Amino acid sequence: MGKVIVVTSGKGGVGKTTSTANLGTALALLGKSVVLIDADVGLRNLDIVMGLESRVVYTSMDVIEKQCELNKALVRDRRVDGLMLLAASQKNNKDDMQPEQMKAICDKLRTTYDFTLVDSPAGIERGFRNASAGADEAIVVTTPDVSAIRDADRIIGLLQNVEVEPINLVINRFSPQLVGNGSMMDQADVLDILNIDLIGVVPEDSGVITSTNRGIPLVYEDGSPGAQAYMRIARRLTGQRIPIPDLEQKGLLSSIVNWFTKKK
Amino acid sequence: MNLSIKQLFGRKPKSSNIAKQRLKLVITQDRVDVDDRFMTRLHHELAEVLAKYFEFSANSVKMNLKQEGNSYILVADFPYTKFHDMSMRR
Ligand SMILES: Nc1ncnc2c1ncn2[C@@H]1O[C@H](COP(=O)(O)OP(=O)(O)OP(=O)(O)O)[C@@H](O)[C@H]1O
Ligand SMILES: [Mg+2]
Numbered sequence: 001m002g003k004v005i006v007v008t009s010g011k012g013g014v015g016k017t018t019s020t021a022n023l024g025t026a027l028a029l030l031g032k033s034v035v036l037i038d039a040d041v042g043l044r045n046l047d048i049v050m051g052l053e054s055r056v057v058y059t060s061m062d063v064i065e066k067q068c069e070l071n072k073a074l075v076r077d078r079r080v081d082g083l084m085l086l087a088a089s090q091k092n093n094k095d096d097m098q099p100e101q102m103k104a105i106c107d108k109l110r111t112t113y114d115f116t117l118v119d120s121p122a123g124i125e126r127g128f129r130n131a132s133a134g135a136d137e138a139i140v141v142t143t144p145d146v147s148a149i150r151d152a153d154r155i156i157g158l159l160q161n162v163e164v165e166p167i168n169l170v171i172n173r174f175s176p177q178l179v180g181n182g183s184m185m186d187q188a189d190v191l192d193i194l195n196i197d198l199i200g201v202v203p204e205d206s207g208v209i210t211s212t213n214r215g216i217p218l219v220y221e222d223g224s225p226g227a228q229a230y231m232r233i234a235r236r237l238t239g240q241r242i243p244i245p246d247l248e249q250k251g252l253l254s255s256i257v258n259w260f261t262k263k264k
Numbered sequence: 265m266n267l268s269i270k271q272l273f274g275r276k277p278k279s280s281n282i283a284k285q286r287l288k289l290v291i292t293q294d295r296v297d298v299d300d301r302f303m304t305r306l307h308h309e310l311a312e313v314l315a316k317y318f319e320f321s322a323n324s325v326k327m328n329l330k331q332e333g334n335s336y337i338l339v340a341d342f343p344y345t346k347f348h349d350m351s352m353r354r
Contacts, residue, residue, distance in 0.1 A: 145283070146287050149287055149291075150287060150290060150294065153291045153294065153295075154298075157298060182278030182279065182280050182281070183279050183280055184280055185280045186280070189280065189283075189284045192284070193284065193288060193291060
């Protein structure tokens with residue numbers, strides 16, 4: 001039996017779709033069978049971020065309306081074995097889908113695939129409820145800024161109410177330099193506020209933008225810091241115990257500064 | 265560099281620390297607000313069910329969510345004046 005994991009956030013634009021695409025590809029590269037579901041009905045993106053937009057024929061809406069079998073609606077990613085995409089309908093909106101319908105799709109996929117990752121739209125409304133309806137677990141993505149963290153806390157509360165467990169945190173767009181000079185909260189600060197388990201920290205990486213331009217997930221670029229971060233998170237999702245490295249930039253000066261400021 | 269020296273002498277607090285303090289406050293308040301709405305709903309629904317079995321005055325009811333460590337405890341006081349006789353209602 002596989003796992004269904006919803007990737008969600010509260011605030012928009014923090015990296016849910018990027019994380020879904022990269023974690024899904026990374027899990028497939030590790031030999032797992034994976035389906036990615038775009039649950040952002042009406043504002044679909046996962047297909048283009050994955051570079052699969054030209055091959056989408058059917059969407060989850062066609063499956064729900066019984067225009068097509070679930071298996072036939074899955075687009076196979078030819079770059080790696082065992083990776084599929086279920087696209088969202090662009091011409092419908094979030095209210096055209098019921099949470100139970102999404103749950104039924106997830107329940108079917110769980111029996112065949114090791115991982116089903118559901119890319120949730122931002123917010124706490126219907127789109128989020130649809131996306132999380134079939135989920136066993138959640139990944140909450142946040143950036144280390146006040147609005148994203150505040151909204152993440154709200155989403156975490158909602159997930160806890162419906163007993164989605166565990167809820168793992170990804171801190172995205174982390175800047176070691178900014179943390180080093182005291183203008184960005186570090187991972188300990190974020191965890192102290194949100195009080196859930198951290199599964200990984202993804203640095204700010206311009207490779208995310210260029211790889212998205214090309215439709216080739218960043219994890220294919222072995223050397224990039226973002227790719228390495230996503231590969232480590234994927235390994236943790238498969239149950240491997242891998243320490244989370246401290247990305248904070250510790251120059252001599254900032255170490256001294258930290259030492260002084262910590263004493264106060 | 266400029267900023268680091270200021271930090272070193274403790275004149276200007278790091279903006280990340282300010283962010284953290286502000287967030288802690290606002291999130292505590294957010295959680296209370298959410299709990300409030302939740303408690304009001306729970307109160308109404310519990311009262312509706314209990315009213316079938318007991319007579320009680322709505323303003324004597326007390327409901328509280330207490331936090332102990334990582335878990336919450338719901339404490340509800342519904343002091344009742346009378347037990348409805350269920351056999352009569354059938
Ligand atoms: N680690 C990163 N480094 C640099 N840029 C990033 C990083 N993560 C995400 N981005 C950029 O941030 C933007 C938003 O990312 P993405 O679309 O994944 O967010 P989202 O949470 O899915 O947004 P929405 O709420 O609209 O669905 C994109 O332009 C993406 O390239
Ligand atoms: Mg998105």
